[in-house]
Amino acid sequence: MLVIGENINASNRSVAEAMASRDREFLEGLAKAQAEAGADFIDVNAGAGQDAREHGSESMEWLVELVQAATDRPLAIDSDVPGVIEAALSRYRGERLIINSVTAEPERLATIGALAAERKAWLVALAMGAGGIPDTVEKRLAACELIMDHLTRLGMAAEQIFFDPLVLPIAVDSSQGLVTLKTIEQIKSRYPGARTVMGLSNVSYGLPNRKLVNRGFLLMAAHAGLDAAILDPLDAKTMSLVKVADMLAGNDPFCKGYIRAHRKGSIVD
Amino acid sequence: MLVIGENINASNRSVAEAMASRDREFLEGLAKAQAEAGADFIDVNAGAGQDAREHGSESMEWLVELVQAATDRPLAIDSDVPGVIEAALSRYRGERLIINSVTAEPERLATIGALAAERKAWLVALAMGAGGIPDTVEKRLAACELIMDHLTRLGMAAEQIFFDPLVLPIAVDSSQGLVTLKTIEQIKSRYPGARTVMGLSNVSYGLPNRKLVNRGFLLMAAHAGLDAAILDPLDAKTMSLVKVADMLAGNDPFCKGYIRAHRKGSIVD
Numbered sequence: 209m210l211v212i213g214e215n216i217n218a219s220n221r222s223v224a225e226a227m228a229s230r231d232r233e234f235l236e237g238l239a240k241a242q243a244e245a246g247a248d249f250i251d252v253n254a255g256a257g258q259d260a261r262e263h264g265s266e267s268m269e270w271l272v273e274l275v276q277a278a279t280d281r282p283l284a285i286d287s288d289v290p291g292v293i294e295a296a297l298s299r300y301r302g303e304r305l306i307i308n309s310v311t312a313e314p315e316r317l318a319t320i321g322a323l324a325a326e327r328k329a330w331l332v333a334l335a336m337g338a339g340g341i342p343d344t345v346e347k348r349l350a351a352c353e354l355i356m357d358h359l360t361r362l363g364m365a366a367e368q369i370f371f372d373p374l375v376l377p378i379a380v381d382s383s384q385g386l387v388t389l390k391t392i393e394q395i396k397s398r399y400p401g402a403r404t405v406m407g408l409s410n411v412s413y414g415l416p417n418r419k420l421v422n423r424g425f426l427l428m429a430a431h432a433g434l435d436a437a438i439l440d441p442l443d444a445k446t447m448s449l450v451k452v453a454d455m456l457a458g459n460d461p462f463c464k465g466y467i468r469a470h471r472k473g474s475i476v477d
Numbered sequence: 478m479l480v481i482g483e484n485i486n487a488s489n490r491s492v493a494e495a496m497a498s499r500d501r502e503f504l505e506g507l508a509k510a511q512a513e514a515g516a517d518f519i520d521v522n523a524g525a526g527q528d529a530r531e532h533g534s535e536s537m538e539w540l541v542e543l544v545q546a547a548t549d550r551p552l553a554i555d556s557d558v559p560g561v562i563e564a565a566l567s568r569y570r571g572e573r574l575i576i577n578s579v580t581a582e583p584e585r586l587a588t589i590g591a592l593a594a595e596r597k598a599w600l601v602a603l604a605m606g607a608g609g610i611p612d613t614v615e616k617r618l619a620a621c622e623l624i625m626d627h628l629t630r631l632g633m634a635a636e637q638i639f640f641d642p643l644v645l646p647i648a649v650d651s652s653q654g655l656v657t658l659k660t661i662e663q664i665k666s667r668y669p670g671a672r673t674v675m676g677l678s679n680v681s682y683g684l685p686n687r688k689l690v691n692r693g694f695l696l697m698a699a700h701a702g703l704d705a706a707i708l709d710p711l712d713a714k715t716m717s718l719v720k721v722a723d724m725l726a727g728n729d730p731f732c733k734g735y736i737r738a739h740r741k742g743s744i745v746d
Contacts, residue, residue, distance in 0.1 A: 382724070382730050382732060415736070416736070417717075417746055421721050424718055425725055431696075431701060448686075448689060452690050455651070455690070456655075456658075456680070456690070457655060458652045467684070470686060
């Protein structure tokens with residue numbers, strides 16, 4: 209499973225403060241620590257909302273330069289503002305790259321899809337349209353179909369598309385865990401070339417012991433066909449379970465990856 | 478998910494010693510502790526091999542009486558010797574009951590199947606014949622087909638059959654996790670009324686941090702369709718994940734079971 213490290217995100221207060229004070233050391237440390245913990249990609253989010261639309265490009269450019277200098281891991285450019293994504297791409301020198309994210313909304317698909325197609329990037333596509341997260345599998349798949357149609361017309365291959373099935377809190381509706389898991393299965397069955405990616409933490413919103421719930425969901429989603437997860441790679445228990453999931457799914461020949469991680473002391477229970 | 482507490486098993490040295498010295502207190506404690514920890518059934522295994530065939534009935538009768546006196550949970554009578562199972566049934570006063578286990582071997586199906594049919598018990602059926610655990614999904618399903626044919630001819634309903642897909646160590650063959658998970662999926666798809674049950678620990682044989690691997694496997698198997706697990710209910714982390722799996726699979730309306738367990742302090746990470 210691909211791990212996209214989520215920690216450099218301006219919605220975290222410490223990251224927002226470090227960005228506001230241009231505290232390079234803190235952010236470089238966060239990039240390096242995630243890479244050392246095994247993140248395959250480092251997500252970079254310079255803010256959202258009105259502020260992002262007005263000043264996001266400058267902050268994003270600064271962040272992209274900073275993280276590239278700190279680690280050799282590829283980046284996931286995390287913004288829904290085409291101008292901010294373009295600004296990030298203008299500074300990004302790597303070849304492998306994720307753009308995170310687009311939705312089924314036509315104008316987003318047109319602009320962000322074009323950027324991804326031109327740069328041959330992988331693109332995270334949220335299974336939703338303008339109306340927010342749909343509460344059924346069918347509606348999420350309808351969004352995926354729109355996305356797939358539009359992106360393939362732009363010349364993108366299914367392999368470039370990482371569908372995010374999305375997850376709503378089970379504390380609000382106990383069927384929502386299954387809705388997400390079934391959406392993953394259906395995406396994998398309808399679009400065999402495409403991949404799936406998910407952030408976990410929404411599922412446990414409002415519940416105690418959220419990390420335990422998130423980890424359980426990660427394992428169930430791995431069996432449903434999840435290819436990548438956006439998570440905190442500094443959570444050693446979660447990273448241990450990523451290794452376990454890969455091994456149990458037959459993706460770790462001779463259990464070499466798991467045993468190597470154990471010898472490094474990074475498998476924790 | 479149904480939890481079958483595995484602790485009263487003569488293959489555990491402390492249990493064997495307690496049985497040899499007729500240490501009632503130790504074994505009653507083990508039964509009560511499992512019930513308090515949330516086991517739905519208490520497995521009772523009085524020994525295997527030559528010794529079981531010769532002296533198993535007497536030990537089993539003693540154990541069945543003892544555990545029934547200690548807790549009101551139903552039992553899983555764990556033996557592959559028809560005479561020992563019969564001895565257990567002669568002492569068991571409960572209505573709900575699991576017989577653990579039968580294989581696809583015709584003479585076992587005939588004798589143990591008849592006992593289960595007569596007593597209207599649930600029966601654990603291992604997806605294997607005389608040749609040991611098959612290494613492919615197809616061969617395991619062929620064993621299940623033989624079992625289903627034979628048991629339905631004896632008058633058993635699919636609902637009484639708990640297929641054990643079996644698991645071989647992934648340290649020996651990295652595909653074996655998937656073989657088991659796919660066997661579960663196929664059983665659930667071919668026999669919608671039947672249920673599935675599994676012991677987890679074989680999967681991690683030869684690996685470090687075995688419990689972590691077992692727990693990961695439990696979550697993936699839960700998503701594949703596992704209905705019951707034979708496990709150590711005194712392992713609080715595992716029991717917490719059973720609650721998480723039930724909740725995420727939509728089997729815990731309003732997350733009530735999970736939140737109640739949390740308030741009791743029994744959800745641990």
